[in-house]
Amino acid sequence: MTLAELPPLEQWMLLVAAFVLFTSFVLLAQARLVSAIHAFAWQGALIATLTLIVAQAEQSSHLWFSALLTLALKALLIPWMLHRLVRRLQIARDSEALRWPTLAIMAAVALVIFSYWLVLPMVAQELTFTRNIVAISLAVVLIGLLMMVVRQQAVAQVLGFMSIENGLFLAAVSTTGGMPLFVELGVAFDVLVAMVLFGVFFFQIRESIDSLDVDRLNRLTETQPEGQTETRTGETP
């Protein structure tokens, strides 16, 4: 079965999912923090759109609610919180050049291919559609992981973390028609609390190393050099 033979609805969903994957690439390579936050907001909005399409098709009230929740949380609230934090930390104009931008993008492409290869066993029967969408969401998750590896800026890492959550949500909505409502609410609550805590940590990190470059968080290693052990008293009051 080729893609063109799929029902129009599923074709629409695949199109939106492809855009989600595209925003993942944008997030990965976008050097300016504010623009990256905007890209993340767009990703959230696209996922809300996709949920809306599914809700429309299945006439399920629970998915309507879930689309609204995604829009509020992923496209508005979290980007707004990040925006505010970035302004309060006065890093809005910061940009962080990737060390090897081409390599990072190539690695992301490789991850997309890997995701498709990983879901090959699911090729059975009429799963063409599902396979595509699972592969795309897996790719979004893995690119989020890659982003956390290659970016050193704490805010960019949080964006990577949140886009992993987006990938998971994409998988849940498009393959299964959404998880039960109370589970979805619980997950959303956890994500929100995590975001608040990330905000707290931005300030704690800046206070302790005077920067948000997490590569400089390198005090804890297996063997401390001799000089350092003298000054390190750990938790002793």
Add this chain to the structure above:
Amino acid sequence: MTALLVVLATPLIAALVLALLRHAGLAGWLNVAADAVSFAAAVALAWQVGQHGDIAGLGLRVDAFNVYLVVLTTFVGLTTAIFSRPYMRHVCASGRIQPWQLRLYHGMYQVFMFTMLLALTTDNLGVLWIAVEGATLATVLLVSLYRTPEAVEAAWKYFILCGVGIALALFGTVLTYFAAQHVLADPVAGLTWSALFEVADRLQPEVMALAFVFLLVGYGTKVGLVPMHQWLPDAHSEGPTPVSAVLSGLLLNVALYAVVRLKMLVDGSLAGTATPHLAGVLLMGFGLVSFLVAGLFLHRQRDIKRLFSYSSIEHMGLMTFAFGLGGPLATFGALLHMLVHSLTKSAIFVTVGHATHIAGTQSIDHIRGLIRTQPAVGWSLLIGVAAIAGFPPFGVFTSEFLLLTATIQSQPWLALTLLSGLAIAFAGLFRHLHPMVYGAAPAGQRPVPANLVPVYIHLGLVLWLGLAIPGPLARWLDEATHLITGSRLL
């Protein structure tokens, strides 16, 4: 059912009250009282399950396997709270933390207990995920409580690594739900463990295999399996000592519990395929690597709390290996090991808390002559380490002996690896321990006011379990073994 609700509601209510309570002295006592209530309720719950079988309802489900961990969790929670009351007041009085941080500590301690108990008793894989993630969120601010650069770094590492790990577990959960939709008519039942377990043989094996890899990596991060263990030594060494005790004694167990539950599902699904033991083999591989790597890393440690957190990784690796091995003997041994390891390790962390107060540092090189300075602390540390290293009269010896026997039965060659791993770990612990407890004390080192009652209770219980496992407990563990493997040992 009432007992179950009391177990869950007590920490939740206590968390709210403690978050608002401004009286520091009262807060410590209330923390102990709340844990005592949940422990009493947990014992009542265990008795009910023993008499009348499983209790289910409201999306919760308690059977022989998890009620045993509920009792253990509330017990260690209680004894750690008893230890933490004077300890944290001492820390607060010395000015290292502000009174509002003490309030945060007490509130989050109870939230952590709630998430652990919810993760254990829920029947829903989605709620299990939410609870385990909630446990990370509750403890991450406790790890950075002291606000030193090291503590902030440890907390950030803990947050990011566990957050990402657990996100992968959610992907596995979604895949499981996807597989269930082809089998179960009711969508809500698709995440209910007991409903899934009944139809496990009809779940699509390809999807379940992929799901299990994600679930294992996800929850395995929290178990502390190598190579996802990086957060564990940092979080344990930089957080306050009571937090290290509950992380090591409880959180790791709960994560392993999640892995074992999911393995039961996947085993059912893969039974008819070409690779029926895929889940078990994966667990054995991860477990053995963690066991050996952590054993070797013990030798290189310079910080006393990092030393014992590597020992936790080593023991979690051993249990993971045993659950992977399967069969009634190995499973029984692993369940017993979970119990004795939690008791011993939290006792050790409590003792280490006192030892660092005496020496004024966490650096192993500067902790000397503990027995001379304060015999109770020195001997407790010596006996605790002897117990965790697997010396004969203690319970850890019994469980490790069972595990070795099970390994010789099914995979004789791996027994050699296990034995050499145990020897390496033993040497790693004792080369550091010996100078710390014996020898002359540095000038000016003084005893500190110590609260060693929890240590005596824990080590006493471990000794008892090593000498003679009480009949009811053995039958109880056997019931759990029956649940996991489908056959009995006794």
